[in-house]
Amino acid sequence: xxxxxxxxxxxxxxxxxxxxxxxxxxxxxxxxxxxxxxxxxxxxxxxxxxxxxxxxxxxxxxxxxxxxxxxxxxxxxxxxxxxxxxxxxxxxxxxxxxxxxxxxxxxxxxxxxxxxxxxxxxxxxxxxxxxxxxxxxxxxxxxxxxxxxxxxxxxxxxxxxxxxxxxxxxxxxxxxxxxxxxxxxxxxxxxxxxxxxxxxxxxxxxxxxxxxxxxxxxxxxxxxxxxxxxxxxxxxxxxxxxxxxxxxxxxxxxxxxxxxxxxxxxxxxxxxxxxxxxxxxxxxxxxx
Amino acid sequence: xxxxxxxxxxxxxxxxxxxxxxxxxxxxxxxxxxxxxxxxxxxxxxxxxxxxxxxxxxxxxxxxxxxxxxxxxxxxxxxxxxxxxxxxxxxxxxxxxxxxxxxxxxxxxxxxxxxxxxxxxxxxxxxxxxxxxxxxxxxxxxxxxxxxxxxxxxxxxxxxxxxxxxxxxxxxxxxxxxxxxxxxxxxxxxxxxxxxxxxxxxxxxxxxxxxxxxxxxxxxxxxxxxxxxxxxxxxxxxxxxxxxxxxxxxxxxxxxxxxxxxxxxxxxx
Amino acid sequence: xxxxxxxxxxxxxxxxxxxxxxxxxxxxxxxxxxxxxxxxxxxxxxxxxxxxxxxxxxxxxxxxxxxxxxxxxxxxxxxxxxxxxxxxxxxxxxxxxxxxxxxxxxxxxxxxxxxxxxxxxxxxxxxxxxxxxxxxxxxxxxxxxxxxxxxxxxxxxxxxxxxxxxxxxxxxxxxxxxxxxxxxxxxxxxxxxxxxxxxxxxxxxxxxxxxxxxxxxxxxxxxxxxxxxxxxxxxxxxxxxxxxxxxxxxxxxxxxxxxxxxxxxxxxxxxxxxxxxxxxxxxxx
Numbered sequence: 001x002x003x004x005x006x007x008x009x010x011x012x013x014x015x016x017x018x019x020x021x022x023x024x025x026x027x028x029x030x031x032x033x034x035x036x037x038x039x040x041x042x043x044x045x046x047x048x049x050x051x052x053x054x055x056x057x058x059x060x061x062x063x064x065x066x067x068x069x070x071x072x073x074x075x076x077x078x079x080x081x082x083x084x085x086x087x088x089x090x091x092x093x094x095x096x097x098x099x100x101x102x103x104x105x106x107x108x109x110x111x112x113x114x115x116x117x118x119x120x121x122x123x124x125x126x127x128x129x130x131x132x133x134x135x136x137x138x139x140x141x142x143x144x145x146x147x148x149x150x151x152x153x154x155x156x157x158x159x160x161x162x163x164x165x166x167x168x169x170x171x172x173x174x175x176x177x178x179x180x181x182x183x184x185x186x187x188x189x190x191x192x193x194x195x196x197x198x199x200x201x202x203x204x205x206x207x208x209x210x211x212x213x214x215x216x217x218x219x220x221x222x223x224x225x226x227x228x229x230x231x232x233x234x235x236x237x238x239x240x241x242x243x244x245x246x247x248x249x250x251x252x253x254x255x256x257x258x259x260x261x262x263x264x265x266x267x268x269x270x271x272x273x274x275x276x277x278x279x280x281x282x283x284x285x286x287x288x
Numbered sequence: 289x290x291x292x293x294x295x296x297x298x299x300x301x302x303x304x305x306x307x308x309x310x311x312x313x314x315x316x317x318x319x320x321x322x323x324x325x326x327x328x329x330x331x332x333x334x335x336x337x338x339x340x341x342x343x344x345x346x347x348x349x350x351x352x353x354x355x356x357x358x359x360x361x362x363x364x365x366x367x368x369x370x371x372x373x374x375x376x377x378x379x380x381x382x383x384x385x386x387x388x389x390x391x392x393x394x395x396x397x398x399x400x401x402x403x404x405x406x407x408x409x410x411x412x413x414x415x416x417x418x419x420x421x422x423x424x425x426x427x428x429x430x431x432x433x434x435x436x437x438x439x440x441x442x443x444x445x446x447x448x449x450x451x452x453x454x455x456x457x458x459x460x461x462x463x464x465x466x467x468x469x470x471x472x473x474x475x476x477x478x479x480x481x482x483x484x485x486x487x488x489x490x491x492x493x494x495x496x497x498x499x500x501x502x503x504x505x506x507x508x509x510x511x512x513x514x515x516x517x518x519x520x521x522x523x524x525x526x527x528x529x530x531x532x533x534x535x536x537x538x539x540x541x542x543x544x545x546x547x548x549x550x551x552x553x554x555x556x557x
Numbered sequence: 558x559x560x561x562x563x564x565x566x567x568x569x570x571x572x573x574x575x576x577x578x579x580x581x582x583x584x585x586x587x588x589x590x591x592x593x594x595x596x597x598x599x600x601x602x603x604x605x606x607x608x609x610x611x612x613x614x615x616x617x618x619x620x621x622x623x624x625x626x627x628x629x630x631x632x633x634x635x636x637x638x639x640x641x642x643x644x645x646x647x648x649x650x651x652x653x654x655x656x657x658x659x660x661x662x663x664x665x666x667x668x669x670x671x672x673x674x675x676x677x678x679x680x681x682x683x684x685x686x687x688x689x690x691x692x693x694x695x696x697x698x699x700x701x702x703x704x705x706x707x708x709x710x711x712x713x714x715x716x717x718x719x720x721x722x723x724x725x726x727x728x729x730x731x732x733x734x735x736x737x738x739x740x741x742x743x744x745x746x747x748x749x750x751x752x753x754x755x756x757x758x759x760x761x762x763x764x765x766x767x768x769x770x771x772x773x774x775x776x777x778x779x780x781x782x783x784x785x786x787x788x789x790x791x792x793x794x795x796x797x798x799x800x801x802x803x804x805x806x807x808x809x810x811x812x813x814x815x816x817x818x819x820x821x822x823x824x825x826x827x828x829x830x831x832x833x834x835x836x837x838x839x840x841x842x
Contacts, residue, residue, distance in 0.1 A: 044703060044733045058470050081476055089474040097471040099496035109493065113476030144500070148600060158475060175730055177600045177760060179799055204734055207804050244735065249804045249826060256830035261839045271804050275811040282817050282837050422659055456658040459700040508653035511614060515646040516656075516667040516714060517638050527665040527678035 002070070003031035004166060004198050005055060005087075010064035012050055023047040025054075025222045027064070032166075032198060032215075039213030039230070040202045043244045047222040048202050052168050055200070056087040068166075085114050088164030092171045094155035095148065103146075103154050104139040110162040128161045131194050132187035149180030153187060160191050167191065168200040173208070185212075210234060210248045210269035218245070234269045250274040297357075299417040303348035304535060306418045310427035312536040316543045317415050323547040324407055330400040332553040337403065339546040340410050349417045357413045358406060369402040425451040430530055445521040453509070461502065468497050561722055561754050562588040562611055562644070567622035569606055569615060569777075580606045582777040583622075588722070591752040593745075595765040597788075598774035599799035604758045607774065608726045611756065612644040613637060627721070642671065645715035649727040651707035652699075660702075660710055661686065661695040667718040678717075685717035686710075689743055705736020712743060722754035723747065729761065741767070762795070763803050766824040773798065790822035805829040812836070 013024040025047040032038050042048050053059040054066055057073050057080040065072045073083045088110075091097070100106035104125060111124045129136070134157055138146075143154050156172065169188065173181040185208075192199050203209055209216060209230065216233040218226035220243040226233050233240070237247045237255070246252070248269045258264040268274050305313070320336065327333045344354060358365070372394070379392035415424075429448035435441060469479065472493045479490050518524075569581040580603045588594055588611075598604040609615040610624055613631035617623060624631045626640045648654055657663040661682050668678040686692040689709040699707050708728055715723060725744065729737040745767050747753040757764060765771045771788040773781045775798040781788055789795070792810045795802055802810070809821040809832055819836035823829045833839070 043735060053470065056474060058473060081478065084474055084476055091467065091471045091474070094471065096501060097468055097475075097493075097497055099493045109472075109477075110475040113478070162476065177799055178801055180600075250808055252826045253805060253808065253830045253833065256826060257834055257839060260834070264839070271808060271811070274808055275815065278808075278812055278833065278837065279815045279817065282812075422657075422662065452657055456656060456663075456699070459698075460652055463700075505653045508648065508650060509656070511609075512646075512648055512654040512711075513656060513666075514614065515612065515641055517641050517670040517718065518666070519638065519670070523672040524669050525672050525674065525678070526669055527675050527682065528662070529675055 002034060003067075004034040004069060006031040006067040006070070007051075007054070008065050008067070010051075010054060010061050010066065012054065012059060012062045023050050023222060025050050025219075028219075028224045029064075030217060030224060030227045032200070034198055035196055036214050037192070037199045037201065037212055038215045038217060039209040040200065040217045040219065041204070041206070041209060041245055042219030046219040048219055049170065050222075051219065052089060052170060052200065052202060055166070055168060056089045057083045058089070081113075085110070085162045086164055087166045087168065088159040088162055090156050090159045090167070090169045090172060092174065094159070095143075095151035098143040098151060098155055098158075101142060102140050103134070103143050106143050106154060107134075107158045107161050110158055114162060124163075125161055128157055128163075131190050132157055132160060133183070133190070149176055149183060152176065152180065153183060156184065156187065160187075163195060164197065165195075166198045166200065168202075170202045171204065172201065173203075173205075206234075206246060206248045207250075207271070210251075211272070218243070220244075230269065231267070235267055297353075297413070297416045298420045299349045299353060301348045301418075303346055303418065304539075305343065305347040305414060307535065308418075308539055309530055309532050309536050310419045310423040311431055311530060312532065312539055313415050313419055314424070314427050314431065316540060317411055319543060319547060320411055321408060323550050324404060324411070326554070327404070327550055328554045329557065330396050330403070331557050332550050333400060333403055333407070335546055335549040335553060336407055339543070340407050343414055344410060347414050347418055349414070353417060354410055354413055357409055361405075361409060365402050365405050368405060369398040372401045373398040421455050422452075425455065426526075426528065426530060442521070445524075449521065457505070460505075461498070464501060465494065465498055468494050559590045560587040561590045561627060562586075562756075563623075563625040564607075564610065565623050565625070566619070567610060567617040567624060568619040569603075569610060570618050580777050581610065583619075584777070584779060586772065586779065586782075588754060588756060590721070590754055591748070592770060593748045593755045593768045594757070594770045594772060595768040595785075596756065596758045596772045596774055597760065597762065597765055597795075597800060598758075599760060602774045602798070603777040604774050605726050606777075608646065608724050608756070608758050611724055612646050613640045614646070638671075642718050643720055644722045644724060645718055645720035647708070647711055647715055647723065647725045647728050649730050651704060651711050651731070654711040654714070655699045655707065658698050658700070659695075660691065660697050660699060663699065663710060664695075664713045664717050667714055671718060681717045681719065682713075685713040688716055688747075689713045690739075703736060704732045705739045708732060708736065708740050709743065712740070716747075720753075722756065724756045724758070726758045727760070728757075729759070729764065760801055761803075762789070762801055762806065763824060765789075773800075775799075785824070786822045789824060790820070792821055809833070 008029050010028045011026050023045045028051065040048050040051065050059065054061060060074060068083060068086060073080065098106050100109060107125050107128065108121055111121055116124055132153065134153060143151060146154065160167065172188065173184050176184065188199060191197060201212065213230050215228065216230050217224060218233060225243060234247050234251060240246060250271055251266060251269050254264055254268055254274065255266045258266050265277060268277055324336050327336065373390055374388045375394060375397055377393065381389050381391050383390045425448055429444060432444045435444050473479065477490060477493055482490065564584060564586040567581055567584050568579065570577055570579040596604050596607065606615060610617065616632055626644055629636045629640060631640055655663050656666050664682045664685055665678050668681050683692065686695055689712050691706060691709050691713060694702065694706065699710060729740050732740065741764060744755055744757065748755045757768065759765070765785055768785055771783065771785050772779055773788060780798065781791065781794060789806055792802060792806060803824055805826060806821060806824055809819055809823060809829060813819050813821055817836055820832050823832050
């Protein structure tokens, strides 16, 4: 398989005041295959936001390079805008970037910057909204009259409307209630299925990561400490807690039971698997 | 960077100048500037020049910090000097180009004007390098407290409160602006290229979210202030009180002596 | 019983584009002195409005509704300051609560407004900063601190007024897990050690575990009220109100749905593990 994104020896430090703790990154290398869902985990200040801003060319590497489909994105600095259409970045609390008078116009902002006009623009916005479940009756509403969860979805649709091959989301469900979380997760899933996009998600929520991500990038102090399948990363619980991260909560429960009963498996990371395993255990005794 | 405006140009050190009461520093600065403008010629400028250099030395702020400030307004200094170069109407004519003549008195005048601006900048820099914006705000509030006799204490309090809140929120808003700019750039907004009209139009996606968030912040801050028993400053007693010390008296006295020196030279020459 | 806050028949509504919207509907609630109450509700359940009614920031919009704080009616304009001092309030966004650009100046804001002498203010500022573990940062500027640290400063700013009750409106919603844990441990300590009355408003069920009492709010009405165990055992109701159910409780609930005889009233990892061990008879080996 061909890597869609490849990061080679990437380093970046912010200049200025030393007393402000900034999340610099040091010598990071990894590659992401087309169509994968990759999670980035790390505590605040570990370099997560610095890293993702390099992937769409908002920041220019101090050293090292970022390749998109095998080409250095900074080969032609004049075309960096095109990179941003190919690698869509949804920031934390994206609803704070809404500015247009109508939902339609706001979602159309990105495609318009790509040069789409008239029917082409209209079709683009409509097709994205159909994919992610934003109803036509919302089109003429002011984005500022929507509820928090709806605003978030409109803002995310605004990035998806550029049809990026790689979609990066920074804490996309932070601050939402269960309904809002469910809707945002569903829209990301639908987008990915329809366009075969690669998805990168930054999150603090290990439970979501366990059920969503194929692979995890673990950052600590600006360095890449692990890059592996979610299964392998969460199997190294001790290493995670050393850098201030944790395993999913169901794993913690199983580990605690395991302390008294060594037969209990501790390599289960999602709620669904845990329920299945414990039900089987209950039905078939400890040998299940 | 704009982000660090809360510290302004403050340079941390523990010199005598740093420890002076900020009110003393502001009053002395005003006094020194007034007398700087009362100098009649380059000769009487020698006194404030010596005075300024002495202040700079005891402030313990590195010379390159002051040079940086002068560098930023160098164009203004050069412009003023050149204009004044042609204003000399006495002394030996050195050069005549077309309508303009340069005389020895013109040169003296150019040097005098240029040096005066340099001294002005240096003196003001001492204040900003040795005093935090917070202290300056407190000092202004305290110095203006005489307005009470005009029943304007409310206006003074509001002014001080506004300055305090501005200092607190400028870095937050700068950070927010950066965030919004990045978010719109990620949607392909072009903020660097295009003609003036296009560039102004490109600001709309940044200004509107910023305005909305500022209004929201203002509203929330007002509620939070109410919850902390704020009611427009009535009966409010500040925890930190500015206090004059002997050093302030000495600083004022020495500066007054220098100003006297300027008057003396003005009358002698 | 000694009630610090009494809410009687309170309604709160406002006109939105000519349409009357009821946020709080004829609500009755008493908050006992030195208790730790959590008010759980989804976004838009009216929980923030309820919080603001408790310290007089909002007043009941119905004539016969009243909120009494230590016996004083919040509709009494002359007691406004006294009520605000007694019932301190911390909000969601730490950035929008801090007034001054130096930590200790900010914490002093409340005491200064109360007209305390500079010496007294200084004493309270130092005490409050030590109580939230931010004393060493007293000369810093809030802008250089983390979200959790800023929220601790905001709490210190309220504590410095020595309130009897602390109302916190989603204080952890914008914080990372570390900041969230710091803030929660401070709140719990204030209640346990100093007997401070705490009203915590949140949509995180995990945070309700430490409370004496949980009040479940939905669409402006109280739909259940009891100890954390009582409330959490009824997961159906919790879910129907659109609340966040933690994965521990969800796990127990799913097991029960699959026919396993198990109690679903646990939230902590430890208790969840104990429930599962007991239900699956895993202890004996």
